[in-house]
Each structure stands twice: as structure tokens, then as C-alpha cells.
Amino acid sequence: MPAEAGEFGSLAMCRNLAGALEHALTVRLADRTATGDPADDPADDAADDAEAVFTVWNDNLALAAATARVAADGIVLRIVDESSRTVPAPAAPLLEPLLRLYGLDWIERRAALLLEHGVAGPGLLERVWAERRRVGDELAGRVGDLAAALDTPDPIAAPATPREAVQPLP
DSSP, X not given: OOOOSSSTTOHHHXXXXXXXXXXXXXXXXXXXXXXXXXXXXXXXXXXHHHHHHHHHHHHTHHHHHHHHHHHHHHHHHHHHHHHHTTSXXXXXXXXXXXXXXXXXXXXXXXXXXXXXXXXXXXXXXXXXXXHHHHHXXXXXTTHHHHHHHHTOOHHHHSOSSOOOOOOOOO
């Protein structure tokens, strides 16, 4: 995994992972879609060249789509990260765990690509799940603060049945 900029699941870390993944996918896509220079063989006609280009790109549409999704992810992560820095100071402690959950969800959604392209290593999803449990427990103690910040109706903010603590597995 590339050097993590920030704690596991933070937006800074996710932006770093997204950048490394986008680079890996772009390099692979460029390698797989590279075609020879038509000037190399004057005997080739334009129809053959067009067919070759079509075939190469058609065979790599899934990779191109994944590359585009990860590029878009990087843009969204940057916008959310930069926007979160402008929240009023009292709201920042409430927002940080929510942003961490957003980052963890992003890592989980892109885990297959992160692992396949060597951007992350084994144990990635176990780390995501453990961190999600930790953040969830942290948020559970702050439900009232979150509900007040979001102006949530009482039946949702304070349900009649409280959440039971989850015991860790041995």
C-alpha cells in the first residue's frame, strides 16, 4: 500500500489510494490499448487500422470504465475532503467519524481493484471492518449530538430499544 496520508479510512488516505489506483489503471489501459504507428507499415490500409483500434478498445471497455470511475472517485474525494475543512469548529468532531465511514465505504467498494492492481495488500477488508466497528462504537455514544446537529425527529434520535454493545470475536 502506498504511504498513507492520514489514519486508515481518512479522506486523505483514500485520496492517496485513489491516486495510486488511477495511475495503475491508466498505465495498464495505455499498455493494453497501444497500437503500432500506421506509418510503420505503409501496406496497411485505413480500414485495417480502424478495425484494430476498435478491437483493442472494445476488448478493454471494462478497464476503461473502471479507470474513469476511479478518476471520478478521486475528484469526489478531493471535493469532500476540501469542503470538510470549512465546517465550523464545533461541528468538526461530529463530522470526522462520518467522513471516516465514507472513506471506509469507498475502500470496501474499490477493494477488488485496490488488491488486484497491488495498491493495497492482504488484510485490507479485515482492517476496514475493524475500523468500521470502532467508528460505529464511537458514534453510538454520540447519537444525541448527531441527532441534534441533524435536527432528527425524536423517534429516530432516541429509539425505544437501545443498541446493544457488540462483543468482539475471540
